[in-house]
Amino acid sequence: MAADRHITLIGGGLAGALLAILLAQRGWSVDLFERRGDPRIEGYAGGRSINLALAERGLHALRQAGADAEVLKQAVMMRGRFVHPLQGAPGLQRYGRDDSEVIWSISRGELNMTLLTLAESHGARLHFDHGLETVDFVANTATFRHHANTVTHPFTALVGADGAGSSLRAEMAKVQPLGERTDWLDHGYKELEIPPDVHGDFRIEPNALHIWPRGHYMCIALPNDERTFTVTLFMPHKGDYPSFEQVRTGDEAWALFQQDFPDALPLIPQLRQHYEAHPVGTLATLRLERWHLQGRAVLLGDAAHAMVPFHGQGMNCAFEDCVALAEALERTPSLAAAFEAFEAERKPNAEAIQQMALENYIEMRDKVDDSAYLLQRELELALQQRHPGRFVPHYAMVTFLRIPYAEALRRSRLQDAILHAATQGRHALSEMDWPAVDAKVLQVLQPLAFA
Ligand code: FAD
Ligand code: 8R5
DSSP, X not given: OOTTOEEEEEOOSHHHHHHHHHHHHTTOXXXXXXXXXXXXXXXXXXXXXXXXXXXHHHHHHHHHTTOHHHHHHTOEEEOEEEEOOSSSOOEEEESSSSTTSOXXXXXXXXXXXXXXXXXXXXXXXXXXXXXXXXEETTTTEEEEEETTEEEEEEOSOEEEOOOTTOHHHHHHHHHSOOOOEEEEOSEEEEEEEEOOOTTSOOSSOSSSEEEEEOSSOEEEEEEOTTSOEXXXXXXXXXXXXXXXXXXXSHHHHHHHHHHHOXXXXXXXXXXXXXXXXXOOBOOEEEEOSOOEETTTEEEOTHHHHOOOSTTSOHHHHHHHHHHHHHHHHHHOSSHHHHHHHHHHHHHHHHHHHHHXXXXXXXXXXXXXXOHHHHHHHHHHHHHHHHSTTTOOOXXXXXXXXXXXXXXXXXXXXXXXXXXHHHHTTOOSGGGOOHHHHHHHHHHHOOOXXXX
16 A cells, blocks of 8 residues: 555545545545635525435444434435325325335535544545645645635545546646546526525425426426425527427426416415526536546546436445445555546446436436336335345335445346336236246346345
């Protein structure tokens, strides 16, 4: 291992802060450079309460860092999807078998601050207001914008946790092309808010992730612990109504909600103002052929593999990356070998969750209120009971287990074929040909190594 066990992290967002803890705990000397100011002093950039869904992969990484209890203190449990069809009764579809299989809505700002404080307490040196500008990979120095100045720091190796727009990635690409490709989604998003009711309580079921599926577009809402919900409208940028091109003003947004989300409209009193004030967010999948430059620099999290949000796994995957990199650095004799091993382990898994995230958009916006789909979900649960440890529902493999994403994707494809064939032309579980379905499961699926 590099004699001095010193490492320089670029970016003090979610992955950078967690990695700083994991490495400092293992005795590494850590310097972390973050472009923004210290959120614990200046308030979290953005100001609005933005929440994230935390699942088992992310929670497991937080346990490794000793941060899980603190983070869960302020989390809101989400037991399932609460689906609001345009016609018909809204209702909860559980994600798992019971309250041990749930996801958690947490505040990005609180999470980030908790992790930064813990990193500092383990001895990591945090340098705020330091935005990476250029890297000299011959002299091993990096320059940063620090207020009006440019400052230079020497480094042993750099880790890029500087997000989807990574500056380190751009500097690495000047030395060796990384084979970078960005696939922009032709849909974007807008954030809105459901405030508390007059008694200060949640206005709708708090312990759920709400979905208003509308075929080609949708709204979702995640609870915040201050009893608000962050609502996100996803729809195409351009083209047929509704699209962001066609729904520009607050009044047009109001008309869209009146027509397509009538039960949500009265919950969002500032719809007009927020629709006009908040920007349209863009969504993309970023793929690189290489994540590292010899033993000098490596990328992780969004900087290496930004993904669309529809499986709620961007942070969870970034946190899994941090644990994998910390472990590779412990067991491998050189930085170059550690970066190589990290990339070999994580790249196929990042590609798998990127693919599954794209597919989950169709599921959320179009399938969750469809009867053929619901029958397949029912069958998944029945097969899980009939074949424990062998047939595990897709959502559970991604969200409640830590099997590699690539393995989850491979097994989901096999399971989907079984589910599709078994439900063709049938309308209820009572019509299943159980001996045939069971035989297929035993033939196609091996038991999971751990389930
Ligand atoms: P970031 O958290 O983006 O951190 C990057 C950091 O680097 C930032 O602090 C930035 O200021 C800093 N930085 C940038 N450039 C420089 C520079 N030049 N020099 C120094 N510092 C720099 N994921 C989930 O798992 N579940 C969810 O429910 C979920 N919801 C999301 C909701 C929204 C609105 C968005 C936008 C994303 C969501 N994600 C979710 C994805 C998740 O936020 C990201 O995958 C995750 O934050 C990636 O962590 P990161 O550390 O790689 O990047
Ligand atoms: N990210 C999420 C899921 C899966 C829910 C399910 C989906 C907003 C920009 Cl779109 C989305 C999920 O399959 O029932 N879990 O967590 C988070 C999601 O979106 C986040 C809040 C988001 C980027 C805007």
